[in-house]
Amino acid sequence: HSASSFKILIPEPLSEEGLTLLQSSSHEVTYHPKTTPDTLASLLPSYHALIIRSETKVTSAILSPDVSPNLRVIARAGVGVDNIDVEAATKRGIIVVNSPHGNIAAAAEHTLALLLALARNIGRADTGMKQGRWERSKLVGVEVGGKTLGIIGLGKVGMKVARMATGLGMKVLGLDPYASPEIARSAGVKLVGGGKDGKGGLEELLKAVDFLTVHTPLLASTADMIGEKELKLMKNTARVLNVARGGVYNEGALLKALEEGWIAGAGIDVYTQEPVKFDVEESTAARLARHPKVVATPHLGASTVEAQENVSIDVCTQVLEILKGGMPTAA
Numbered sequence: 001h002s003a004s005s006f007k008i009l010i011p012e013p014l015s016e017e018g019l020t021l022l023q024s025s026s027h028e029v030t031y032h033p034k035t036t037p038d039t040l041a042s043l044l045p046s047y048h049a050l051i052i053r054s055e056t057k058v059t060s061a062i063l064s065p066d067v068s069p070n071l072r073v074i075a076r077a078g079v080g081v082d083n084i085d086v087e088a089a090t091k092r093g094i095i096v097v098n099s100p101h102g103n104i105a106a107a108a109e110h111t112l113a114l115l116l117a118l119a120r121n122i123g124r125a126d127t128g129m130k131q132g133r134w135e136r137s138k139l140v141g142v143e144v145g146g147k148t149l150g151i152i153g154l155g156k157v158g159m160k161v162a163r164m165a166t167g168l169g170m171k172v173l174g175l176d177p178y179a180s181p182e183i184a185r186s187a188g189v190k191l192v193g194g195g196k197d198g199k200g201g202l203e204e205l206l207k208a209v210d211f212l213t214v215h216t217p218l219l220a221s222t223a224d225m226i227g228e229k230e231l232k233l234m235k236n237t238a239r240v241l242n243v244a245r246g247g248v249y250n251e252g253a254l255l256k257a258l259e260e261g262w263i264a265g266a267g268i269d270v271y272t273q274e275p276v277k278f279d280v281e282e283s284t285a286a287r288l289a290r291h292p293k294v295v296a297t298p299h300l301g302a303s304t305v306e307a308q309e310n311v312s313i314d315v316c317t318q319v320l321e322i323l324k325g326g327m328p329t330a331a
């Protein structure tokens, strides 16, 4: 194959800025933003590069040599690579790249949006108004200033949320076995725990907070990290947020916690099942999304014009470099 022309498949929406970069290269670009999993498998054999967002699942079946014999690079226009079987890709020498910077502000701002929406019942108030109800006395909120926010995971998003929350006058507790105490302190965060497993710290944090937010990837060590036992430790006035990954909170436990009043509310952007299916028999994810104590959004954390431009340019630049035989620029 000529080194200057490869085939690039984009089966999900991607901002124009990156697409333009690809289209002005010598490569052949197929932009099919609504590709179903079946079509993906039938298209892939002739492609060298695949650029995806959250919806495409790059499983070991997709990565088998008969489905994707020519694949050299998979690029994720976002930070998480949990929808890619990285091990299977690596075994075949397929490079996996992501875009870990472009989304940070968007994810942090969405977290703050859900925090304030939860505190002031914005979702229910708006639904009421749309349906012609003036529910002023029913929807008394709480203030966030002076309250304690717990942040689990002090990476780039967690730290940004911390700075914004201190700006709102919140006290911030953080839990992250890898966080530097100096950097945390400089952002106004008090680290809890200290042990490498962070276990003691978790209990201390859960008991203390009025709001809890998680900013970890979904890993074996973070899956179901917040379950029944953890939710029961929290104040019954506490509210929780998830703009990270569905499954960090156990969804069944979260639903039970809301129904039985162990906590007061939840702001949820991510689910174990995406897209959440509202038809047929309702999943726990759908029941959470519909729950009156929940402010729900459909995985919008990274969905800003700015973030989508950033990640689009970033992944497309990396793909072009890799196809040139060079190394990717970002980690």
Ligand code: MLT
Pocket (backbone or CB within 6 Å): 053, 054, 055, 077, 078, 079, 080, 081, 103, 299, 300, 301, 302, 303
């Ligand atoms: C991310 O991992 O950065 C986001 O989930 C990206 C997305 O919204 O697809």
